[in-house]
Amino acid sequence: MIQQYKTDFESFLREAAENRQQKILVSWTEKVGAIDPLRFFANGSSLEGHRNFWYSQKDDFCLVGAGPTVMDMRTADEWEHAIESAVVHNLSAGAGTGPVAFSGINFQKERERDLWQDFPDTQYRIPAFTLTKTKTDYYLTINQLVDGSNIESQITAILGQLEQLFAEGTIPAVRKELISKEELESEAWKRLVKEATDTIKSTELDKVVLARGMKLEFKEKIHVSHVLGNLLDTQKDSFLFAVENGSACFLGATPERLVRVQSGILHTSCVAGTAPRGRNEAEDQSIGEALLHDNKNQEEHQYVVKMISGVISKYAKDLRLPGGPQLMKLRQLQHLYTPVSAKLLPGASLQQIIQELHPTPALGGLPKQEALDFIEVKEPLERGWYGAPIGWQDSYRNGDTAVAIRSGLLNEKQAVLFAGCGVVKDSDPEMEFEETAIKFRPMLEALEVSK
Structure with missing residues (x-):
């Protein structure tokens, strides 16, 4: 595909690396013909390195990272330094082209790192190859670290x-035979919900989000590309993500954007309050209307709107949001949803906003620190990257992040799925348990596991 640009690309690498004593990030972007992003991702399994996938179905925008990792950074400052010194060829300069870092962080610092041992607390990864799909065009970006030596061998390796x-x-399509399915510590989790409601009634804690897990064992190795393809087919209006580290892959289809910045405009969404879909249109409408007027869910939603609006107002102006929540209807669930947009202030960064927003009351609780302390001490689940911001950033200050829910960690023949819900003073343990059971369904369906 890049053969036609070989001469120009090789000259570009040589010129960028000339007289340099240290390696420098060099990035080359070209517009290419249509390529299936899922096949690009699947083919990436044959290369050294780890893969990344991001797809915003609302925007019809996709990013796929593959090939050897060029830079694997642990702080936003490292990413900023890398792009400041990078040599870039990119005539399009569109969002998501040029050097892109796929990013993810831990929900919070954990004492044990068993299940998530291959996932660092923070990661900004630049892969050797990034495919960018917009509504109308496709772009290929090649990233390399060069210092002037071995240019010929680098070119040969890239072409191969x-x-x-x-x-x-x-x-x-790979048929997977399920060996076992286990809901982790179900009864203990229900007791924890009761303990949380008691704590809320007697302390300053207003809300805490509790999560639980489900473990699946299969006879054969799980093919990530096949599972991702199922999510693409079934989970419309979602943000799809996949991140490989070690032998594990964290992937899912989340309805909740944390924050997006493009051309100086900030977009975020408040998603909190959940109900199932109806079996027919009349029942579905009735359930939706009940959700819109349910005090418990309205209270939970307003916590999120107030907190997110307060943070955004520090970094942006001309804040816009509707007077009340709308219904977001997904395949298995419907949520209360309030979109927010604003103009980013000069000097404000996506990283600053993410750091202050996470975790929102929809993922942690209120007050934030009290809720996080309760989760750290009481919740037995190792959350890892579950419920945390995951997404991408480019060198033009554009980026997008979603909250990594409706997700699972796949590792060889094993899958661990995650689901959570907001607990307030009137929460019922059995009802919260049923809500989390519904939230497992998208990943169970993608893994082709019946209820």
Whole structure:
């Protein structure tokens, strides 16, 4: 695919690296023909390195990272330094082109790192290859660290890797035989919900979000591309993500954007309050109307709107939000939803906003620190990246992040799924348990596991 640009690209690498004593990030972007992002992702399994996938179905925008990791950073400052000194060829300069860092963080610092041992507390990853799909165009970005030596061998390796990434073929459907399915510590979790409501009634804690897990064992290795394809087919109006580290892959289809910045405009969404979909249109409408007027869910939603609006107002102006929540209808669930937009103030950064927003009351609780302390001490689940911001940032100050819910950690023949819900003073343990059971369904369906 890049063969036609070989001469220009090689000259670009040489010129960028000339007279440099240390390696420098060099990034080359070209517009290319249509490529299936899922096949690009699947083909990336044959290369050294780890893959990333991001798809905003609302925006019809997709990013796929594959090939050897060029930079694997642990702080936003490292990312800023990398792009400040990078040499970039990118005639499009569109959002999500040029150097892109795929990012993710831990929900909060944990004492034990068993399940999530391959996932660092913070990660900004620049892969060797990034495919960008917009509504109308496709772009390929090649990233390399160069210092002037071994340019010929780098070019040869790049061409060989691209040949593998662009190989034609279909993604085979792989039948997975389920060996076991276990809901982790179900009764203990219900007791924890009761303890949380008692704590809320007797302390300053107003809300805490509790999560639980489900463990699945299969006879065969789980093929991530096949699961991701199922999510693409079934979870419309969601943000799809996948991040590989070690032998594990964290992926899911979340309805909740944390914050997006593009061309200086900030977008975020407040999603809190949940109900199932109806079996027919009349029942679905009735459930939705009940959700819109349910005191418990309205209270939970307003916590989130107030907190997010307060943070955004520090970093942006001309805040816009509707007078009340709307219904967001997904395949298995419907939520209360309030979109928010604003103009980013000069000097404000996506990283600052993410750091202050996370976790929102929809994922942690209120007051924030009291809720986090309760989760850290009481909740037995190792959350890892579950419920935390995951997304991407480019060198033009654009970026997008979603909250990593409706998700699972896949590792060889094992899958651990995660689901949570907001607990307030009137929460009922059995009803909260049923809500989390519904939230497992998107990943169970993607893994082709019946209820």
